[in-house]
Amino acid sequence: MKFLRFLPLALASLAFAGCNDDNETDNDSAAIQVLLIDAPGDYKAVNIDLQKVQVNATNAAGEEGWQDLDSEAGKYNLLSLVNGSYAFIAGQNFPAGHIEQIRLVLGPNNTLTLKDGTTVDLKVPSGQTSGLKINVNEDLKAGVTYSFVLDFDVAKSVVARGNGEYNLKPVIRAVPFALAGSIKGTVTPLAAKPQVMAIRTDVANGDTINTYTDANGGFQVFGAKAGTYRLEFKAAAPYKDTQKENVSVVADNVTSVGVITLTQ
Template sequence: MKFLRFLPLALASLVFTGCNDKDNASDAAGIQVLLIDAPGDYKAVNIDLQKVQVNATDAAGEEGWQDLDVTAGKYDLLKLVNGTYAPIVAGQNFPAGRIQQIRLVLGPNNTLTLKDGTTVDLKVPSGQTSGLKVNVNEDLQVGTYYTFVLDFDVAKSVVARGNGEYNLKPVIRAVPFALTGNIVGKVMPLAARPQVMAIRTDIANGDTVNTYTDATGGFKLLGVKVGTYRVEFKAAAPYKDTQRENVTVVANSSQPTDLGLITLTE
């Protein structure tokens, strides 16, 4: 499995200077795809990633899809939290223009490990054929490098069928880092280990992004769209929940919105 810690890589729009030479860089943009996760109540969720494709046309059927240079393999989504991501497309030239969708094509070896340690097959009804499609609708400009974040919401995506079997019906949001920022902070005491939820409040039906604190109490919410948020901390008993209002996120991945130390009480 392939995971990296998040570094301030200046992932907003940059002048594009390298990557693969599949297309002439003089009329190309750069594209990178990162996979992260909003966690669920399981020990492991392994997906068998085979392809990442983009659709830059309105064409129906398969002719509109183009392969990216994917790092294929099995990925445990539950490891992709608190600033850890998987660079499933590390970076390449791509013709400038509008991207309509990104598609993940999965193989047959997808599994779910439950809290009791039992591992079961994770059925993907359409993943091996039509793929898991995510709407992007982003214009790629010549000479600009784009990093797209695919945020896989495990809690909503894994569906129990009631007979001991589970389906994967993915809920994935896709945003370019050029339009996003990050929220970071630390929660004490460690025993509280809260779920951290950023709920956008400046528009109706805004995004919700969530994670959990790590072993040091730290948390990082990556790829958060620019806007105003209420950040909620849902703590384990006997600690009380708390929240921060009017948290502003700006498009700057190297200077995140830092909430500092949040102390939860019993």
């Protein structure tokens, strides 16, 4: 399992290093990287047991069309993937062309740690044991690296069954870095510990992306499509909520909003 920080968004538009002019197959290939980040939930830990990452280029029924990527199998705590931290979970050269979906295949050892420290099994419903499918619908151009961000919305994905058990019904959005940027900044004082919401305002029903500040007050919102956003900071008492309007995001760029100071 690999945890990295602050992926350079320009990487998504660079020709991949594995391209070899003497190799006809490579010259007809793009490169895919799959990254996992988290929109947080009110738990101590959400661990998923990742076995495989696959792509489907044909939208074929059943198992036809699914192809394995070189994957980083292992346990991933989704709640550690905030403020620009992410997990690299798969990547390799792949034939240029259209891909329909990405699929995460999970093992049986998924767990949820509640705020009181109790750890329980996180059950995947039987209809999803074949894999968690995320629509992508992206055209891959030869010689270009595509970094797909899978934004796992924990708050919506963990469902209490009412009997002390929990189901995992994933809500995941996929954004290729070639079409996205990010927003970063710092919040003071550290005690405010706000949730940060980036709400796109230049289109109707625009995306809302969530994260939290880290131990140093820093935050970074990944996978924001180009456009205009309002940042909302939901602070812990006694600090007051605040917001910042008209934050512009450009594809393949990081927008810095500097220091945001919250007051009591």
